[in-house]
Amino acid sequence: MTQEQHEQWDSVDDYFTTLLAPADETLTTALRDSDTAGLPRIAVAPNQGKLLHLLAQIQGARRILEIGTLGGYSTIWLARALPADGRLITLEHNPAHAHVARANIARAGLDKIVEIRVGPALDSLAVLGAEHEEHAEHAERAARPEAFDLVFIDADKVNNAHYLEWALELTRPGSLIILDNVVRGGAVTDATSTDPAILGTRSALELIAEHPRLTGTAVQTVGTKGYDGFALARVLA
Template sequence: MTQDQWNSVDRYVSELLVPEDEALTEALAASDAAGLPAIAVAPNQGKLLHLLARIQGARTALEIGTLGGYSTIWLARALPEDGRLISLEYSPEHADVARANLARAGLDKVAEVRIGAALDLLPRIEKEPGAGPFDLVFIDADKVNNARYVEWALRLTKPGSVIVVDNVIRAGAITDPATDDPAVRGTRELFDLVSNDPRLDATAVQTVGVKGWDGLLVARVVG
């Protein structure tokens, strides 16, 4: 298999099952125009997040890593009108793009973007009346802190909640225990944490497509 074949399969799936709409198309275009890195989830992955939230019956969601708000739109659309999504973004410039994209999609009343380092913002959310517990947490931020983000997700969820972590396969590099790559080491630490924490029931799947060879971890909070 080649990257061209992976891309072709993703296009085939998306054209049949994940039709792009104006808000999503404009969100990607605005992100590109603002010079944001092209690392948003693929359309079929965005639809998967949407379906997971719908299947979960989520009313509240927490996203760590907003970028331009593409995945935020997918998640926010899965929530009821009185639902709430809090998305955390380190870059003020990225947050500005995401807020504009959410407003254009008519989701700015459901989804809120907060600016700052997630590890600084999460303790404040924990103390905020009515902010949690969250039914679903999506983690797609700096990989070095993946394990810390899951630890915080456990503090901000309840039994039955779902935690999704993106980019956990790292083109297969996670199998190398001697790696010097901080992102891979952080992801291996994530796997160690999840495998040893009795409060989580999880699996991970590797994927190929327009985003290359990677994958995601899905965990259910069981205690």
């Protein structure tokens, strides 16, 4: 990637964002306060946030699970797509990040429909799984009433396959699963890599390819976040 290429990617992203995903004060402040608190600058780009928002709307999502909150920027984009009685649960390992996210989400007026659970995501997912089963046991019909309609996975990449397996447990036929940062600057193609993030990402992609209850694809992207991409999977019956 040359400097000229990166500048062109930035320019195109700026054009798309200004035209189709203009910032508002709430989103701008969420990013600013995340920077002030020293959070890493790894939130989704504005046009990617708008994509998450549109996917949630297209999905008709009423319940969303997010794995990896950071400062709550993507959380706000997703939660804004929910109906008034919708619910979003977001999992964050770092208490300091969760503190910033709570303030950002409250400022957005979304704290009534967004719940942040703090701790290792695999532990939080196990608790969610137990709650899920409890609801199913008390339901009058076989369908699980607390299933998530959309899951956005954007946390540590080492556990991507584990997160995906939990997403399958907590969703329903027709649910949508989005897995971010799957290209890793092109390194995802390296079958000999020993990088845990690459291994975790490849395992998740292979799971999408092989699992009988999943169908999906992956897309490369370039822009202000560099060279990366995401995978999109639909849960089958």
